[in-house]
Amino acid sequence: MKEHTRSYARVTREALTMMGGLIRLGRKQRKMSETDLAARVGIARSTLQLIEKGHPKVEIGLVFEAAILVGVPLFVDEPSRLAPEISRIDDKLALLPRSVRRARSEVKDDF
Amino acid sequence: MKEHTRSYARVTREALTMMGGLIRLGRKQRKMSETDLAARVGIARSTLQLIEKGHPKVEIGLVFEAAILVGVPLFVDEPSRLAPEISRIDDKLALLPRSVRRARSEVKDDF
DNA sequence: AGATAATGACCGATATAGCGGTCATATGAT
DNA sequence: ATCATATGACCGCTATATCGGTCATTATCT
Secondary structure (H helix, E strand, O other), X not given: XXXXXXXXXXXXXXXXXXXXXXXXXXXXXXOOOHHHHHHHHOXXXXXXXXXXXXXXXXXXXXXXXHHHHOOOOOOOOOHHHHHHHHHHHHHHXXXXXXXXXXXXXXXXXXX | OOOOOOOOOHHHHHHHHHHHHHHXXXXXXXXXXXXXXXXXXXXXXXHHHHHXXXXXXXXXXXXXXXXXXOOOOOOOOOHHHHHHHHHHHHXXXXXXXXXXXXXXXXXXXXX
């Protein structure tokens, strides 16, 4: 038993709550029951319940799948815009040094 | 061994890749090493590597924490806008029937 | 009102994610 | 050129998330 309990930042908890709420909303708007959606995603209903509650310890892949199935947009409005956006990020990354050197703590946390 | 391998929708994989890329980009822009960020988030470096690669099977809470620490916005630009947004969702949910009835598959997947 | 289904909550078993470590290589600073 | 360290890849162990079920309650339809 290393870390029995973990703490999450407020923003994280809120973002998770929002994600869960959006999925729940999307599901209901499409008149799907929990059982329906869970079956579609390929997960247990109990897991979907955790997702809609915004539980932090669920696989992000499952959450995203559920989100997509009920029409919650991820990052972009059009799914087709994901690829170009990824390219943009890769381009930016290519311009940066491959290895980060130095800068041992100065994000100001240690003041 | 029930489901050894799981498949994810293309959009899911791309969204995960984008999320990972954004975190990696944010980290480098802030000149943090993998070890630095992992320590800050409170996770192993190996886990952070999976996150930046967009691996689907990581806790969503850990991904969000990492994202926030390097300045990747989640849903909204300002973290302070999360709460109001959650309220809006709750309001919408309150207007919908508590239980979803019927409508067994018609999201068109079964064409 | 009655029937039927959805939801909320809970639980044991088991597959597995995260940890923490190692090693090789690449990279950036001096 | 040298050296310190960042990165990439891998691995066994252990804590634990997911599954798949049950049960009680609530909500919706006829």
